[in-house]
Amino acid sequence: MASGDATHALLPRATQQTGSHRDSQGSSLSGLLSTLIPVFIISSVVFILFLVCRKRADRVYQPRSYLPALRNWQRSPKQTTGFLGWRKEYSMLRDDFVLGHASIDNYLWLRFFRMLTIMCLVGCFITWPVLFPVNATGTAPDTTGLDVLTMSHVLPGPKYYGQAIMAWLFLGWVMFLIWRESHYFVRLQQHYFLSPYQKARISTRTVLYINVPEESRNEEVVRRDFAGVRKVWLVTVPEKLAEDVQERDKAATKLETGEMKLLTSHTKRQMKAEKKGTAVLPSNNQDGSRNAVVVHEKDKPSHRLPILKFLPLGKKVNTVDWSRSELHRLVPKIATDQHAARHDRTQPQGALFVEFESVLAAHSALLQNGIKNKHKMTPKEIGMTPDEVLWKNVIKSYATVHLMNILCTAFVWFLCIFWTIPVAVIGAISNINSLTNMVPFLSFINHIPPVILGLVTGLLPVILLIVLMMLVPIIMGVMAKMFEPTMGLVQLKVQGWYFPFQVIQVFLITTFASGAAAVVTQIINDPSGAPALLAKNLPRASNFYISYFIVFGLMTAAMQFLNVAPLLFFLVLGKILDKTPRKQYNRYVNLGGLGWGALYPKFTNLGVIALSYSCIAPLILGFATIGFYLLYLGFKYNMFFTLGTNVSTRGESYARALIQLITGIYLAEFCLIGLFAIGIGQTNQSIGPLVLMLVFLVATIAWHVIMKRSLKKLRADLPGEGAAGLVSQLEHPNGGADIEKNGVNPNGHHNGQAYNQNAYNGRTDGYAHDPQSNMGDSYNGQGYNGHTHGDMPAKEHANIAPAAKPSMMTRIKAFFKPQQAASNVITAISPLLATPSRPYTRQEEEDAYVHPAIISECPIVWIAHDKYGVSGQEVMASRQKIGEGFEMTDDQAWFDDKGKVQWSQEIEKAPIWEDEPAY
Template identity: 50%
Template sequence: MYSSPTDWVPETFEPTRRLLVPRASASQTGSHRSTGSSLSALLSTLIPIFVVASVLLVIFLLLRKRLDRVYGPRTYLGVLDKDERTPKQSAGFLGWTKEYRQLTDEFVLGHSSLDNYLFLRLFKIMMMFCFVGCIITWPVLFPVNATDGGGESGLDILSFSNVNSPARYYAHCFIAWIFLGFVMYVITRESLFYAYLRQAYFLSPYVTSLISAKTVLFVDVPEHYRDEENLRHIFPNTRHIWLVCDPEDLEDMIEEREDAANKLETGEIKLIQDYVKKKGSIFNIDEDDRPTHKLKPLIGMKVDTIDWSRSELLRLIPAVAKKQAEKRSRKSAKLSAVFIEFETMRDAQAAFQQVSHQMPFHLTPKDLGMKPEQVIWKNLRKPFWLVKLIAAISTAFVAFLCIFWTIPVAFIGVLTNVNYLTDRLPWLSFINDIPSAILGVVTGLLPVLLLTILMKLVPIICSALARQFEPTMGAVQLKTQSWYFAFEVIQVFLVTTFSSGASAVVTQIVNDPTGAPQLLAKNLPKASNFYISYFVLKGLLTAMLQLLNVMPLIFALFLGKILDKTPKKMYNRYVTLSGIGWGSFYPKYTNLGVIALAYSCIAPLVLGFATVGFGLLYLGFRYNILFTLGTQVDTQGRAYARALQQLTVGIYLSEFCLIGLFVIGSSGSTLSVGPLVLMIIFTLGTVIWHFQVRSALSRHTTTLPSDLLAEEYCRGPVDDDGEKGHVELHDANGNIKKLDSEESSRSAQYQVPRSADPPPPPSGLFGKIKAFIFPSEFASAAVLSKYILSPHLSEPVRPYTSVEREEAYLNPALTAATPVVWLARDQYGLSRREVDDSRSQVGEGLEITDEDAWFDQDAKIQWNERDLKRTPLWEDKPDY
């Protein structure tokens, strides 16, 4: 027997192992330990995750009904149109789950956004191919791997590392053919589905009535074409042109005006609040009680905040108004960018695809369908050569970051097996004295958490770089997605995998360097155990954190009470729904799909945990997208299309791993030549498939086809100048035809050509399988438009006023109004006096009020949360 804990060591190198075996004798030090990761070792990592997740779930269930704004703002928030809101949750948890189940993902498509709908669909797709992968791989590969007597134990007998006979490689080869072929079909099918859905969505009456749907952004406009007449000469079917002017110092003036207005508001609120707390009368306010601030930090002169703010507003309001009028004139300097709204979507699509100027990099169509609030105006000032230079430098820096980040990520990989380095590094011998439970957490759970925290910095850096040259927020997210995905694959997957496998056998490699390839081939499949923990951590904890809605919860309970000291700040936080950052979210979860695919045929157990992980992620994000999230950035679904293409990296990695293992693991046996050749042939077929799919569908996922654009329908007028109540049809020649009421009713149902009614999607299990196999027939644009799109999308947006149309794509600096100063009313009348004093001292142009907000008896600010349209900040903003 062994009398002390120091006589026991972990039995394998895996980051999930916990089972202990007797310490080897001195003569055995450095010898290969062949025992594998056990179920108990896996559980010792998973149990803390389940405990934490359970606590988070209990907290969510306790708080869900008490904090409507955190856990269900879309069920009641008045700034949302009634058609955009989610049905209110039932009082009980069982009732809530029943209603929750009745809400389909198509509800998200019609009442949230295309991006949100497709983000959820990605989890469903990855969950599906992982589940099908279990059905395909487990019945064959588990017995093939487990019965070959490769010397492994525990969970490792289920992986490729337990296979000794090269003849069994045929099983891995043909299962890879079947499963990876299925994944390729799913990617092809989903690319088709996205193309059809995009066609149906962007041809719906709601989208076609938007100004943005027919507006193209051109950059690098030559001096000669910074004129409406010259632009209309080359683009004859234009409806409106917005030349982009150089705001020069106007933006700084507006910033100063907003700073003065905000200081006036906070100063007045503080004055009134202090007064209410003292319960005094209006003739006993001391000068010492008035709020003050320094014009410069520390060394600046101290001034009375209210008086200074009023004097600044008196100076800035007319100065900004004058400057705005000058900049909106035709004589103002124009930048090399222009927004052009065309008469029809057909015209806009044609202009977006054609070459507009004889010289490269001139009059370049950069984006179509971007909304004004998504434009990064500062980047429109930069010449094309500077944009190209910044983009090149940023890309090079991200590449450098991939290499630099290898050091800390590799350290995390080593940490998973640090106790195995004690053979060669005596100064690490203290690790052998660490209790097994603590060592298990340090080498299993801690690396996963450290890696998660470390990787959160990367998308922030990538997004900041992309903001320096991309013209729209959507383009920023797509660029971040491309960079961050490459980073995730390299660092989270490849570096961690190889560093974990190499560190596990470092002693043996030092003793026998010539055996390194065989050792790595034997041990790399075992590194999949790290990702079992990773899938559970990502799936379970992320899902629970999504339900708990941590940041809004923290602001609702703590930070909001500290930071939000004015009615305006309370209002803005209350009505703003946070959104998902596609550039940072997609790569993290697409990389999980890549990992699952890469290990699918060499460690198929990963597919089971991946199925559970993706299912949990789907449920967590589905709840938030239905009840709490809005859409901050619109990529028009392009992030989903890019994620589908990025999943092919997992197919290639799986094939390369099998090819490498067939070469290394066989030790030159002729029995492995057949599987090796077959796998190479399949890989070449994958390259051909990938090229053909991208070539055939690339245009369909970025533009709309001409046959669907031949006829465009639009219900009612698109602005206040048109005749009301009719439906217009724009044919291919631009002619307008009014439709009767019966045709109007039919056109509201779906937008694509109606020569024949499309067949309804088949029902039942076999019907769904049939629809999945034949998307061109049962998931065409006509079918999706008629049977899937929400009725909300069958109605156009409200008519635009002439002012709204005129100002749609003007630089916000040219149209920004003076901020409303919103005070809270007190029972003593001080707020009314301050409102009158500010109006009289500042004069015309300042809107200040104390309506719909008040101080209660405890001098705390209250405001009318349930009738938002009555608040002074409410605006009926158009949807562009």
Template identity: 50%
Template sequence: MSFIGCLITWPVLFPIAATGGGGETGIDILSFSNVNGVGRYFAFAIMSWVFLGFAMFLISRETILFVNLRQAYLLSPYSVSRISSRTVLFVDVPEYYRNEKHIREMMRNVNTVWLTHDPEDLADKVDDQIDAIQKLEKAETKLIAGSLKQHAKKQNKNKNEGTDGPTEDDIRAMKRPTHRLKPLIGKKVDTIDWARRELHDLATTISRDQHEFRQSGAKESAIFVEFETVAAAQIAFQQVIHQQPLHFTAKEIGMTPDMVNWDNVTLPWWNVKLKTALGTAFMAFLCLFWTIPVAFVGVLTNVNYLTDTLPWLSFINSIPQQIMGVVTGLLPVLLLAILMKLVPIIGTAIANTFEPTQKAVQMRVQSWYFAFEVIQVFLITTFTSGASAVVSQVIQDPLGAPQLLAKNLPKASTFYICYFILFGLATAAMQILNIMPLLFCMILGKVLDKTPRKKYNRSGLLDGIKWAVFYPKYTNLGVIALAYSCIAPLVLGFATVGFTLLYLAFRYNVIYTLGTTVDTRGEAYARALQQLTVGIYLSEFCLIGLFAIGVGDNRLSLGPLILEIILFVATILYHMQFRKAMGKLVVSLPGDLLAEETRNKHGDGELEKGDTPRHGRNLDVQRPATGSESSDTTVFQVPQSAAPPPKQSGIAGKVKEFFFPSTYASAAVLSKHVLSPHLARPVRTFTQSEREEAYMHPALRTDGAVVWIARDEYGLSWKEVQESRRVIGEGVNVTNQGARFDEKGSVALEEGYVAPASVNGSRRITGGYDLY
């Protein structure tokens, strides 16, 4: 978008501005502020029609392409075979319907129903168990490592005499790890003995409480319902379930169990509404509060202009130009980055108090953070940068303030030219070098990560992208580029360079080194596309203001003003209609695709007697083995009313795909030519326990807790494993597989080993939730 913007605006607006006779110097001669002749305003108005119209088309085109790709992905065999694709979360469920029988009577094609519970005391016990496991792992590692290091010293001292390895007696002779039951004043206990006894008691208690709670625990106001087909799930998600408003609301579809905020799903609707309003009000207040430090950053960009009015700042004039360049260019950008780091942290903490899932948290924070970025990083900085440049003239002639600010507003583009280049270079370098992960892994990891679990979490798991933080920063850059595109078009060139650097850096990392901690099913990207239109509106609004000011001097400005107002109104009308047409397609699947959903009941790929082939049937799809449950052997294929056109090639083909994505990049085309080779195989068949416990509260799941200790060559860890198993008993597995002590007594993970459990927590080490 920025590159094409350069091709559109530069050949016309650069000559118009450069010869505008406004008396500007430097790069300001290429901006609107150097235009003195009102007749030249027509060029800016016409270019805004051309470029901003192209920008709106491109946003619309990308939205259509995204919707098609999302539909193809969500209806691929891989996606629909996951339980989450057919599961809907309902909140504020009336008490009468907190019963599986009543749910099945009201809804059709129901496969599994999970009624939610709030096992608060049991959850506390599970947390205590996790704490005891971590203490035991740390203490065992410290004890064994100490014994091995002591033995190594003994070997070095007696090089000429053979020494046997450390024995169990040597371990007992070592100083045992201890801790206090309460900080500072608590009784000091042997950590290993205490943790074993604690795990023994907790394992018995947790197992008993889980059984009792699952049998007679109170049912809460949220339920998870898995349907037999994606079509049935989508129908339930899109329809109104209950006659009373705000009751039995279909809140979300497609969330995996680990994305559920269990403390929030049972909150009553009024509680959620109240917290949402308070959270939004606080973030609005934060926007105003942050104006003070951000305004200071904006003033720094033109601080040398203040010396005319504030004589006590005259020492600034004696500062060397090199240092002044750093103060007005580099320093503001760095200060702004630090201030912005705190905002999403605060927003996430607030959203986590009421949103039912992590996806909802990300979507909420994305909206808050984007608004904050536009207001603080762009609008406040632009206004203060322009105001500081003319503050002395405003004091002398207050009535001329609007004209002076409008004339000097384009000068703030200098800040964003620096911002694009520095942000692009710094971010690209940080992404390519991965300095922070490297420091954490190579330095802090060696200091802090002593147990196999901590080492695995540090080095074995991909760092995830937080969409709520990721998108707003770069969307705001796009907004800035669009807003200045027809006022100071030179910004588009630097935006092109900045975005190119960011693209090259993120392309590699997103594909190979970054994971996804929260799956928004593409909705965060769709929202980011729509947020880009803010830049179009701001650009048109600013031009209307600039043309309106010119009307006071010359009525000839009325022509460009009218043109710009017409464009502004047309943009609003078009955008409203487009959002209305595409709104539901961004979050839901359409009925025509769902109606063509093909279900293979026998897993053999053959049609039943009397059935007729349906369009879109892909008999080449690899199907799961027979014998599994019917809902797991379902094959879903994106249909088509006619054979989709072949994948386009060559320049002409690329042009067709670009201008006609609904035809040449439809869901059927993308499914057949892009996704099918990669997503044709469903996930493995679920076990009975995986199905029954998928959306149970984590404290009620029966996955055994695991203690993970590293193995050593002398068998010390194996003896500790046996003793721990003897004392703890059933309910907690103790293992020393997958990690070992090296000759220096440090823990090292075995290469290629996949941990037997999801070590994000101590309770579940296996499988993880990716399967769902």
């Protein structure tokens, strides 16, 4: 998401063009166009680049359509060839396609933008017919251009009732929308995790407990106090073993990198010698065996052993020999320690994982523990996978975690307030010419060559601001990882911290600074008139955000389509950085994902801005509608064709964003209350609107409290695992009578996942899609029949067609029944969620939530094969010197005729491929 950060940094400078056209009477339409036209041209160029590059870089623009690492049912349809061929699949697929093929987090991310678009669009229909005439017919002096459509053009008096009544209507609509989406989310999440695919996963039925007292660190105690317990993992964090495993893995990586440097240097040296005719080939012995290949000393890599970890100074050693000796020392030691750790019966530490027989039993345990916690253990999270656990944090005491949370939160609020200082310094650099006039000792800057000065005042501030804004969520992430027990909770903590930072720094400070800057001279001359002056000029600050929404929407959407970072790695950086088969394999196999904690606050803040200005400058709702819709289109493409999910919050980040959006309602109310209160100083006719807004504020607080209680009750009211029967009903509506004995359904597809197309297409949120042809994962009621990672035939998606649209009345009724709408979505995609993940082996079940250091094996060292025999020689030498428990190979990777590393791109044949269980 570097593109988003870059756009955000560029926006203040771009929108200054609007300000440059602002005279004392306000912004003009020409000033707005002078900003939007160049941004539109740039965005168009970026989008054209996407169209050109798309045909040549499938790995960048449609990896989900063919990537072998995905099972067939997880893939997207192959895009139609042609310059604009991608539009067919893009327009036909519905958003719930993402829910069935990717994850609930990705689906809700799209839904968030769709919800914001609808919120603002309806707001236009509510506010514009009333507030535009009210504002335009105002009689306030010194307002022209776009300012006549804002509240600053209206003098205090009866017309304030227009703003008050529209606030009741529009903000009431937003409150309903947030209530609906919150209830929709709870039911969607519940139904989703009750689907056969999800409830078969261990993580969906597992609860993490922390702060477990010593008397409760016993499996018998847990089974006695909770019903339906299937397995208990008592957490032990072997710190010394974990350090050794980390050192072993580093040594293995060092050996792999060192061997590849050696092989690359030797191969290139030999190829150059062959061109000159001076190459020396190894001779054969009398018994026919080949003598060892002599490697030039300059080709052997070396590194320094640092005296301190952060200081790369120390003794210089041969990288390959050092790595081998380290692995020779660590591999057998770790194997012995792991065996001892598995049979260690000492007192476990203060956390445990409890797997229950069912999802319902797991949630019931959470409720029971919350109501009557017999042993004071804290149920922290449900549904986390083992690789999301931060093991050092799960055993920290309550006092330690609580103290760290307080200190980190205090530091975040410090950032929220004082981050303005470095931003102001960067702003001063961009306007350094003015500083030289105010500060004489900086006059030497005037003698700097114009080209260099232009870079300093133009490019440097933008780069510094990009870096500065990127640092904030990174800092917050580092702090959250110090005490949160899982990566999902880290994302939610960052989201909770980063949102107020966005509201304060990006919105409030900018707004008040913009309003105050326009009247700073008048305030200095007459401080007593400051409130009235600010009240008049704050609505005018909306002109900045009118440009903000369009510029941000256009640039971010275009950059989302272009996918700049993956494209650069594909074209340039990957060839420079990926020097080993492992790096190329990881680059090819792994899909990128989004960081919810850093992303949601940025766009939630945009929603807050739109709400805050909705009634005092209603034009902003129209531009916000366009901006949000453009963002929706850009992210929609990536969710369909390019992105995976790196960290799952199980949709909770969406729920939190909805609650954070309420900040915009409160800010809108406070702004109107403040403006009306200031208006009382001029006329008592402002009292009525003020009373209306105060009543509405009280009603909002009451609604907020009631909604929180209703959501808590709804979360406790799990629909029961019978709700998942919708899947079975759709698969076999006649009790399985439509499935022939030979395993072929009436549509002629093999019985992997039998679609009932009529039921599927008739759903409110359904779409037609039959992935039965050559289905990789098959489940026929008797169990898992294996899976394949083979390529998906094109005919598999040949029958994609828009679903039959329900009547308008049906859609309206569904809109007012969010819980039923959530059930409809799950029903629509139920065939995709009907196949459970493959069964776990007994060992996989036993090791699910065991500390990784106890079960981790030494990584396989994978190098490329060379035609000169050096790779085989190195493999044999490493195996002999390191010994048992270590593996090294040069299979499935080689040097081509140009000395570049290549691999087969057959992932199941890759030495490091593992059919990892879907925990």
